[in-house]
Amino acid sequence: MLKLSTGDDERRAGVVLRWWDGDAAVCVLAASTDGDALLLERARDTRSLAALARTGEEGDAAATAILCAVASRLHAPRPVAPGRLQRQVALIADAAGLERARLLAWCAAWAGLSAAWHIEDGTPPETALAVADMALEALQA
Incomplete structure:
Protein backbone atom coordinates (compact mmCIF):
# COMPACT_ATOMS: atom_id res chain seq x y z
CA MET A 1 0.00 0.00 0.00
CA LEU A 2 1.36 3.45 -0.87
CA LYS A 3 1.00 6.14 1.82
CA LEU A 4 1.62 9.75 0.81
CA SER A 5 2.24 12.21 3.65
CA THR A 6 0.46 15.55 3.54
CA GLY A 7 1.99 17.11 6.63
CA ASP A 8 4.54 16.89 9.43
CA ASP A 9 2.35 14.66 11.63
CA GLU A 10 2.13 12.05 8.89
CA ARG A 11 5.89 12.23 8.25
CA ARG A 12 6.51 11.64 11.97
CA ALA A 13 4.10 8.68 11.84
CA GLY A 14 6.28 7.19 9.11
CA VAL A 15 9.35 7.53 11.33
CA VAL A 16 7.54 5.71 14.13
CA LEU A 17 6.35 2.95 11.78
CA ARG A 18 9.94 2.40 10.62
CA TRP A 19 11.09 2.30 14.27
CA TRP A 20 8.43 -0.29 15.18
CA ASP A 21 9.74 -2.36 12.26
CA GLY A 22 6.60 -4.45 11.88
CA ASP A 23 6.27 -5.37 15.57
CA ALA A 24 2.53 -4.86 16.28
CA ALA A 25 2.34 -2.50 13.28
CA VAL A 26 2.60 -2.77 9.51
CA CYS A 27 6.09 -3.02 7.99
CA VAL A 28 7.49 -0.16 5.96
CA LEU A 29 8.80 -1.85 2.83
CA ALA A 30 10.35 1.31 1.33
CA ALA A 31 10.42 5.04 2.02
CA SER A 32 11.32 8.11 -0.01
CA THR A 33 14.36 10.03 1.23
CA ASP A 34 12.17 12.96 2.31
CA GLY A 35 9.70 10.69 4.15
CA ASP A 36 6.76 11.90 2.07
CA ALA A 37 6.03 8.49 0.54
CA LEU A 38 5.95 5.11 2.27
CA LEU A 39 5.36 1.72 0.76
CA LEU A 40 3.61 -0.27 3.50
CA GLU A 41 2.73 -3.92 3.73
CA ARG A 42 -1.01 -4.42 3.51
CA ALA A 43 -2.78 -5.70 6.62
CA ARG A 44 -5.01 -8.47 5.32
CA ASP A 45 -6.81 -9.98 8.29
CA THR A 46 -10.52 -10.56 7.77
CA ARG A 47 -11.28 -10.20 11.48
CA SER A 48 -12.59 -6.87 12.77
CA LEU A 49 -12.20 -5.58 16.32
CA ALA A 50 -15.24 -3.36 15.85
CA ALA A 51 -17.33 -6.37 14.79
CA LEU A 52 -15.96 -8.43 17.71
CA ALA A 53 -16.84 -5.64 20.17
CA ARG A 54 -20.41 -5.49 18.85
CA THR A 55 -21.02 -9.20 19.57
CA GLY A 56 -21.73 -8.53 23.22
CA GLU A 57 -19.98 -8.15 26.53
CA GLU A 58 -17.53 -11.03 25.98
CA GLY A 59 -16.64 -9.83 22.49
CA ASP A 60 -16.18 -6.27 23.73
CA ALA A 61 -13.85 -7.50 26.50
CA ALA A 62 -11.88 -9.61 23.98
CA ALA A 63 -11.51 -6.67 21.57
CA THR A 64 -10.37 -4.43 24.42
CA ALA A 65 -7.81 -7.03 25.54
CA ILE A 66 -6.43 -7.24 21.99
CA LEU A 67 -6.10 -3.44 21.79
CA CYS A 68 -4.32 -3.34 25.15
CA ALA A 69 -1.91 -6.11 24.11
CA VAL A 70 -1.03 -4.26 20.90
CA ALA A 71 -0.57 -0.96 22.76
CA SER A 72 1.70 -2.72 25.24
CA ARG A 73 3.88 -4.09 22.42
CA LEU A 74 4.04 -0.72 20.69
CA HIS A 75 5.19 0.99 23.89
CA ALA A 76 7.63 -1.71 25.03
CA PRO A 77 11.29 -0.71 25.32
CA ARG A 78 13.21 -1.23 22.09
CA PRO A 79 16.88 -1.36 21.33
CA VAL A 80 18.47 1.94 20.39
CA ALA A 81 19.82 2.19 16.85
CA PRO A 82 23.58 1.48 16.79
CA GLY A 83 25.64 4.66 16.91
Whole structure:
Protein backbone atom coordinates (compact mmCIF):
# COMPACT_ATOMS: atom_id res chain seq x y z
CA MET A 1 0.00 0.00 0.00
CA LEU A 2 1.36 3.45 -0.87
CA LYS A 3 1.00 6.14 1.82
CA LEU A 4 1.62 9.75 0.81
CA SER A 5 2.24 12.21 3.65
CA THR A 6 0.46 15.55 3.54
CA GLY A 7 1.99 17.11 6.63
CA ASP A 8 4.54 16.89 9.43
CA ASP A 9 2.35 14.66 11.63
CA GLU A 10 2.13 12.05 8.89
CA ARG A 11 5.89 12.23 8.25
CA ARG A 12 6.51 11.64 11.97
CA ALA A 13 4.10 8.68 11.84
CA GLY A 14 6.28 7.19 9.11
CA VAL A 15 9.35 7.53 11.33
CA VAL A 16 7.54 5.71 14.13
CA LEU A 17 6.35 2.95 11.78
CA ARG A 18 9.94 2.40 10.62
CA TRP A 19 11.09 2.30 14.27
CA TRP A 20 8.43 -0.29 15.18
CA ASP A 21 9.74 -2.36 12.26
CA GLY A 22 6.60 -4.45 11.88
CA ASP A 23 6.27 -5.37 15.57
CA ALA A 24 2.53 -4.86 16.28
CA ALA A 25 2.34 -2.50 13.28
CA VAL A 26 2.60 -2.77 9.51
CA CYS A 27 6.09 -3.02 7.99
CA VAL A 28 7.49 -0.16 5.96
CA LEU A 29 8.80 -1.85 2.83
CA ALA A 30 10.35 1.31 1.33
CA ALA A 31 10.42 5.04 2.02
CA SER A 32 11.32 8.11 -0.01
CA THR A 33 14.36 10.03 1.23
CA ASP A 34 12.17 12.96 2.31
CA GLY A 35 9.70 10.69 4.15
CA ASP A 36 6.76 11.90 2.07
CA ALA A 37 6.03 8.49 0.54
CA LEU A 38 5.95 5.11 2.27
CA LEU A 39 5.36 1.72 0.76
CA LEU A 40 3.61 -0.27 3.50
CA GLU A 41 2.73 -3.92 3.73
CA ARG A 42 -1.01 -4.42 3.51
CA ALA A 43 -2.78 -5.70 6.62
CA ARG A 44 -5.01 -8.47 5.32
CA ASP A 45 -6.81 -9.98 8.29
CA THR A 46 -10.52 -10.56 7.77
CA ARG A 47 -11.28 -10.20 11.48
CA SER A 48 -12.59 -6.87 12.77
CA LEU A 49 -12.20 -5.58 16.32
CA ALA A 50 -15.24 -3.36 15.85
CA ALA A 51 -17.33 -6.37 14.79
CA LEU A 52 -15.96 -8.43 17.71
CA ALA A 53 -16.84 -5.64 20.17
CA ARG A 54 -20.41 -5.49 18.85
CA THR A 55 -21.02 -9.20 19.57
CA GLY A 56 -21.73 -8.53 23.22
CA GLU A 57 -19.98 -8.15 26.53
CA GLU A 58 -17.53 -11.03 25.98
CA GLY A 59 -16.64 -9.83 22.49
CA ASP A 60 -16.18 -6.27 23.73
CA ALA A 61 -13.85 -7.50 26.50
CA ALA A 62 -11.88 -9.61 23.98
CA ALA A 63 -11.51 -6.67 21.57
CA THR A 64 -10.37 -4.43 24.42
CA ALA A 65 -7.81 -7.03 25.54
CA ILE A 66 -6.43 -7.24 21.99
CA LEU A 67 -6.10 -3.44 21.79
CA CYS A 68 -4.32 -3.34 25.15
CA ALA A 69 -1.91 -6.11 24.11
CA VAL A 70 -1.03 -4.26 20.90
CA ALA A 71 -0.57 -0.96 22.76
CA SER A 72 1.70 -2.72 25.24
CA ARG A 73 3.88 -4.09 22.42
CA LEU A 74 4.04 -0.72 20.69
CA HIS A 75 5.19 0.99 23.89
CA ALA A 76 7.63 -1.71 25.03
CA PRO A 77 11.29 -0.71 25.32
CA ARG A 78 13.21 -1.23 22.09
CA PRO A 79 16.88 -1.36 21.33
CA VAL A 80 18.47 1.94 20.39
CA ALA A 81 19.82 2.19 16.85
CA PRO A 82 23.58 1.48 16.79
CA GLY A 83 25.64 4.66 16.91
CA ARG A 84 22.64 6.90 17.62
CA LEU A 85 23.96 8.22 20.93
CA GLN A 86 27.30 9.12 19.37
CA ARG A 87 25.59 10.87 16.43
CA GLN A 88 23.25 12.80 18.73
CA VAL A 89 26.07 13.77 21.10
CA ALA A 90 28.14 15.10 18.19
CA LEU A 91 25.18 17.06 16.84
CA ILE A 92 24.16 18.52 20.23
CA ALA A 93 27.72 19.29 21.33
CA ASP A 94 28.36 21.16 18.10
CA ALA A 95 25.05 23.06 18.12
CA ALA A 96 25.28 23.97 21.81
CA GLY A 97 29.01 24.64 21.86
CA LEU A 98 29.61 21.99 24.53
CA GLU A 99 32.56 19.67 24.96
CA ARG A 100 31.67 16.11 23.91
CA ALA A 101 33.06 14.62 27.15
CA ARG A 102 31.07 17.01 29.32
CA LEU A 103 27.85 16.19 27.45
CA LEU A 104 28.50 12.44 27.73
CA ALA A 105 29.19 12.77 31.45
CA TRP A 106 25.92 14.66 31.87
CA CYS A 107 24.09 11.91 29.92
CA ALA A 108 25.58 9.21 32.14
CA ALA A 109 24.67 11.12 35.31
CA TRP A 110 21.13 11.86 34.15
CA ALA A 111 20.58 8.23 33.07
CA GLY A 112 21.88 6.97 36.43
CA LEU A 113 19.52 9.29 38.29
CA SER A 114 16.67 8.22 36.03
CA ALA A 115 17.44 4.55 36.78
CA ALA A 116 17.36 5.31 40.52
CA TRP A 117 13.95 6.94 40.16
CA HIS A 118 12.68 3.93 38.19
CA ILE A 119 13.88 1.57 40.92
CA GLU A 120 12.27 3.75 43.59
CA ASP A 121 8.99 3.75 41.62
CA GLY A 122 9.13 -0.01 41.03
CA THR A 123 9.40 0.40 37.25
CA PRO A 124 12.04 -1.22 35.02
CA PRO A 125 15.33 0.74 34.98
CA GLU A 126 16.86 -1.18 32.04
CA THR A 127 16.54 1.55 29.41
CA ALA A 128 18.08 4.22 31.66
CA LEU A 129 20.89 1.84 32.65
CA ALA A 130 21.56 1.03 28.98
CA VAL A 131 21.85 4.75 28.18
CA ALA A 132 24.25 5.21 31.11
CA ASP A 133 26.38 2.29 29.86
CA MET A 134 26.47 3.70 26.32
CA ALA A 135 27.46 7.15 27.58
CA LEU A 136 30.21 5.74 29.81
CA GLU A 137 31.52 3.53 26.97
CA ALA A 138 31.59 6.55 24.65
CA LEU A 139 33.48 8.55 27.29
CA GLN A 140 36.17 5.88 27.42
CA ALA A 141 36.51 5.67 23.62
